[in-house]
Amino acid sequence: MLESHFRSQLPKLEHHVPPATPHSWESAFQAYYVELCEYVLRFVGSAEAAQDLVQDLFLRLWDSRGPRDATRLTRPYLYVAARNRALKYLRHRRVVATWIARAVCEETPPSDTPEDLCLRGELDDAVQDAIAELPARCRAVFVLRRREQLSYREIATRLGIGLGTVKSQMWRATLRLRAKLGPYLALPLISEDRAG
Amino acid sequence: MTEGIEESLLGFVEGDCSPDEAAAIQAWIAADPRRGELLDEVRAVWRLTGSSTRQWVVAEARVRLLRSRGRHAAQGPAGFSARPGPISRVAETNPKGTPGIARGRRGYHHYDQASRAAQSMITPLVALLLQNPVAPAPATTPPRAVRVWLGSPSPLARGAAVRVYVEAGQDGNLVVLHRRTDGRIEVLFPKNPSTDPFVRAGTYEIRGGDDRAAWVVAEPDGTGMVLAALSPDPLRFDEFVRAAAWDSAALVPTWSGADVAGSMSDIVQRMLGDGYFNYDLVTYSVAPPVYAQQDLTPQQQDLTQQETAPAYDAYPTCLNCTFIGEQLIIYERGFGRRRFQREPVREPRQPTSALALALGPRSTAGPQPLSPGSRFTSPRHAAGPVPIEPRARARATTPSAQSAGPRTHVPFTRFSAPAAERSTAAAFVARAGGLAPAHPEALGQAVTRSDFGVRERGGRTPAAAASQAPVRSRAVAVARTGAGAAPGVSHGVAMERETWGGSQARAGIARAGVGVRQR
Numbered sequence: 226m227l228e229s230h231f232r233s234q235l236p237k238l239e240h241h242v243p244p245a246t247p248h249s250w251e252s253a254f255q256a257y258y259v260e261l262c263e264y265v266l267r268f269v270g271s272a273e274a275a276q277d278l279v280q281d282l283f284l285r286l287w288d289s290r291g292p293r294d295a296t297r298l299t300r301p302y303l304y305v306a307a308r309n310r311a312l313k314y315l316r317h318r319r320v321v322a323t324w325i326a327r328a329v330c331e332e333t334p335p336s337d338t339p340e341d342l343c344l345r346g347e348l349d350d351a352v353q354d355a356i357a358e359l360p361a362r363c364r365a366v367f368v369l370r371r372r373e374q375l376s377y378r379e380i381a382t383r384l385g386i387g388l389g390t391v392k393s394q395m396w397r398a399t400l401r402l403r404a405k406l407g408p409y410l411a412l413p414l415i416s417e418d419r420a421g
Numbered sequence: 422m423t424e425g426i427e428e429s430l431l432g433f434v435e436g437d438c439s440p441d442e443a444a445a446i447q448a449w450i451a452a453d454p455r456r457g458e459l460l461d462e463v464r465a466v467w468r469l470t471g472s473s474t475r476q477w478v479v480a481e482a483r484v485r486l487l488r489s490r491g492r493h494a495a496q497g498p499a500g501f502s503a504r505p506g507p508i509s510r511v512a513e514t515n516p517k518g519t520p521g522i523a524r525g526r527r528g529y530h531h532y533d534q535a536s537r538a539a540q541s542m543i544t545p546l547v548a549l550l551l552q553n554p555v556a557p558a559p560a561t562t563p564p565r566a567v568r569v570w571l572g573s574p575s576p577l578a579r580g581a582a583v584r585v586y587v588e589a590g591q592d593g594n595l596v597v598l599h600r601r602t603d604g605r606i607e608v609l610f611p612k613n614p615s616t617d618p619f620v621r622a623g624t625y626e627i628r629g630g631d632d633r634a635a636w637v638v639a640e641p642d643g644t645g646m647v648l649a650a651l652s653p654d655p656l657r658f659d660e661f662v663r664a665a666a667w668d669s670a671a672l673v674p675t676w677s678g679a680d681v682a683g684s685m686s687d688i689v690q691r692m693l694g695d696g697y698f699n700y701d702l703v704t705y706s707v708a709p710p711v712y713a714q715q716d717l718t719p720q721q722q723d724l725t726q727q728e729t730a731p732a733y734d735a736y737p738t739c740l741n742c743t744f745i746g747e748q749l750i751i752y753e754r755g756f757g758r759r760r761f762q763r764e765p766v767r768e769p770r771q772p773t774s775a776l777a778l779a780l781g782p783r784s785t786a787g788p789q790p791l792s793p794g795s796r797f798t799s800p801r802h803a804a805g806p807v808p809i810e811p812r813a814r815a816r817a818t819t820p821s822a823q824s825a826g827p828r829t830h831v832p833f834t835r836f837s838a839p840a841a842e843r844s845t846a847a848a849f850v851a852r853a854g855g856l857a858p859a860h861p862e863a864l865g866q867a868v869t870r871s872d873f874g875v876r877e878r879g880g881r882t883p884a885a886a887a888s889q890a891p892v893r894s895r896a897v898a899v900a901r902t903g904a905g906a907a908p909g910v911s912h913g914v915a916m917e918r919e920t921w922g923g924s925q926a927r928a929g930i931a932r933a934g935v936g937v938r939q940r
Contacts, residue, residue, distance in 0.1 A: 251694075254486065259477045267464075270443035272436030272475055280486050287490055320444050323451035352469050367470075374476040392428040399431065402466045410465045 253298040254283050260300075260334075261307045268311035268328045278310050304333040348409055355405040359398055366391055367398040434463050435475050480674075484683040487690055490697055566590045566699035569597070569649035572626075572634075576708040582634035583705075585609060585627040585647055593651040594618040596692060597627055598672075598685045599636065602643030602707050606672040606685060609635050609647070614658040614667060620651075638707055646704045648685040654696025661692070 258279060265275040286298070286306075308331070315325050356364060362384075369380045377395070381388045403410075432438050433446045450456045467474055565588070572584030587610075589595060595618050597610040610627045611618045627635045661671045674684035682702055689698055 251690075254483065255479065258479050258482060259473060262477050263473055266436045266474060269440070270433045270436065270447060271438045271440045272477075274440045274443070275436060276477075276482060280482060280489065283486055284489055318440065318444055321448045321451045324447040327451065327457060348469060356470065371467075371471045392431070396428060396431055399463055399466055402470065403462050406466060406469060407462075409469070410462060 250283070250287055250298065253286075253303065257300060257303050258283075261303060264304060264334065265307050265311045267331055268308070269314060274314065275311075278314055279307060282307055282310055301333070308333070351406065351409060352402075355402050358405070359401055362386075363394050363398040363401065366394040367402075370395060430460065430463065434460070434467055437475075480683060481680075484680070484686060487686055565701070566593075567595070567649050567651035567701050569647055569701045569703050571647065571703055571705060573705075575705040577638045577705055578709075579638050579640070579707065581638045583636055583638060585635040586624060587627060587649045588624040589620050589622050589651055591622050591651070591653075593620065593653050594656045595620045596650050596656060596689055598648045598650075598688060600646045600648075600681055600685055602640040602645045605669065606688065607636075607669065608661075608667045608672065613665075614662040615665065618656050640707050642707050642709070644681075644704055644706045646681045646685065646702055648682065648689070648700055648702050650686075650689040650698040650700040652689075652693055652696050652698035654693050654698070656692045657694065658692060661688070 261279045261282070262272070262275045265278050266272060269275055269278070282303070312325065312328060315328060356367065359367060365384060366380055369375045369383065370377070375383070377388055377391045381391045384391070429438070429442065429446055430450075433443060438446060450460055464474075567590060568588040570586050572586060573581055577583060585597065585599075587595065587597060595610060596608065598606055599609045600606045608614075609629075612628075612630070629635045629637075661668055663671070672688060674687045681704075686700065689700065
């Protein structure tokens with residue numbers, strides 16, 4: 226009884242999520258291109274392929290003339306279309322069936338709720354601490370890669386180290402962060418279906 | 422897990438793998454559920470430590486998509502996919518990641534990506550073609566929807582009036598944008614936003630104010646571009662108009678860091694909304710006149726390094742610049758008597774010289790007549806080409822010429838790979854009554870590039886003429902050829918020296934099939 230009472234008092238977070246508003250073809254591309262590329266990348270593992278698939282998706286949407294009426298260019302529609310396109314690509318590439326079965330289980334990442342944003346704010350401190358505790362070389366490589374978006378080769382040039390060293394340091398940093406952030410990895414915010 | 426696989430796993434998460442590499446890693450991960458868990462955790466770390474797994478360049482993707490869309494539209498509603506295959510590998514891009522926009526590329530058939538399958542087939546196809554040469558098939562390429570070109574060759578000099586011509590392959594709404602070398606974008610057509618941009622199929626000259634040339638070059642050195650876009654959809658200029666005139670502050674791309682073509686295509690797309698357009702680009706460069714004569718190829722340096730190596734620094738290579746190369750070969754009797762000078766040396770005696778220009782094969786797609794009722798004028802074109810026959814090469818030079826050691830200097834500046842329609846220029850400065858190439862390689866190169874004969878009056882060969890050399894006279898021949906065009910359709914013009922070098926530059930121009938006339 227009490228539980229049901231509290232539940233009734235809890236705000237329905239999903240109501241705070243802005244509804245999926247229809248977009249024009251142009252605005253849908255601007256709004257969802259990066260999201261869709263990230264999503265398709267989880268399936269295919271190649272940015273080139275992901276970009277091609279998303280571009281083909283938008284090209285097909287424009288060519289079919291239908292979604293240009295701004296009634297179907299919503300986020301759920303685009304994600305489902307991108308997912309179907311990615312699965313079709315995997316089958317076409319004859320990727321092993323086990324991976325395809327895994328990819329089928331991929332869910333559409335939900336929109337960020339206020340709760341997610343709040344949790345992320347708290348997580349930021351833990352992430353910053355974890356990064357700060359990395360060894361100096363590891364931290365430098367990791368920050369240049371993740372924050373400044375430098376390529377491995379550019380990092381090697383800037384730090385004056387070899388390309389292999391950059392990659393190995395990056396991998397070490399990843400493992401260390403994985404160990405330190407392990408407790409947070411189980412949070413719903415970064416659960417398996419959404420984390421990455 | 423091996424070290425290589427670990428690194429590959431990072432590349433997989435970040436999307437740095439090729440499709441084949443990704444397939445291999447997917448198989449490796451799928452073989453063991455624990456590897457899948459590791460992948461999930463790495464992805465989770467990635468999500469915590471950054472907003473995205475990698476840097477997605479939306480602006481480039483948008484430009485690429487618009488190009489594909491334009492091509493798609495050109496193919497009709499049931500057109501083919503934007504890519505040659507289901508998935509193609511992204512072609513090599515420059516370090517900045519900007520898509521390469523070459524001069525004269527058309528929006529409806531240009532892609533930054535090439536199919537891997539197509540790449541694998543190129544070599545055998547080329548080999549097959551070389552083994553079985555066939556007669557050229559009739560042209561089956563679809564007509565261009567729009568084409569733009571300039572009336573002046575690049576590089577342009579400051580103060581020059583530039584004419585812009587546009588050939589519309591079909592009726593539609595035309596907009597012509599000009600991006601100056603300083604980055605400013607202006608609308609060349611329609612000159613007034615209230616003007617109806619609809620044009621009929623035909624060739625037009627875009628005029629500037631007061632019915633003059635499109636613009637007068639008053640820009641800093643650099644590379645500019647003109648884009649002509651043709652669309653069947655209506656254009657809306659409201660966003661770019663202020664006080665019934667073009668608003669230069671609004672003629673900017675919506676995102677920062679846009680490349681030149683992308684910024685202009687973005688403006689056109691904003692004018693069209695969801696409409697599509699075909700477009701054509703032409704680039705030009707503004708450079709000092711001496712710009713073209715400051716470099717030597719290594720091979721030519723070997724030939725001339727002792728006597729004619731320039732004392733100044735060469736300009737750095739400029740990607741995507743228009744080719745403005747020239748070959749200048751100087752023959753003198755003795756080494757060291759006079760060093761190469763960029764300006765023509767004035768002789769005490771009045772020199773006898775001529776300038777011969779071979780303008781290359783004439784385009785078969787000539788300008789169409791002026792559309793009736795149009796506000797534009799048709800571009801003026803020269804008379805029919807004068808065929809230039811290749812001369813019989815005389816490789817043997819006289820002993821006197823060799824002993825005299827005529828000097829060869831070949832300054833050659835190449836700023837980009839010459840396209841099919843580009844021209845190569847070669848200049849011969851001859852002393853002692855004719856052209857006597859001292860170095861066989863230099864001769865072969867020059868003749869190959871020029872495709873025109875340089876012959877002295879009376880049929881004497883240059884080599885023979887060089888052996889006499891009693892008279893101090895100079896002749897200059899500049900030839901331009903279309904390397905990729907059909908052979909044998911070159912035309913040329915020979916000018917008296919006074920017509921190009923002196924104060925009497927308004928003197929008459931004599932057309933001739935042979936490059937140099939010697940008085």
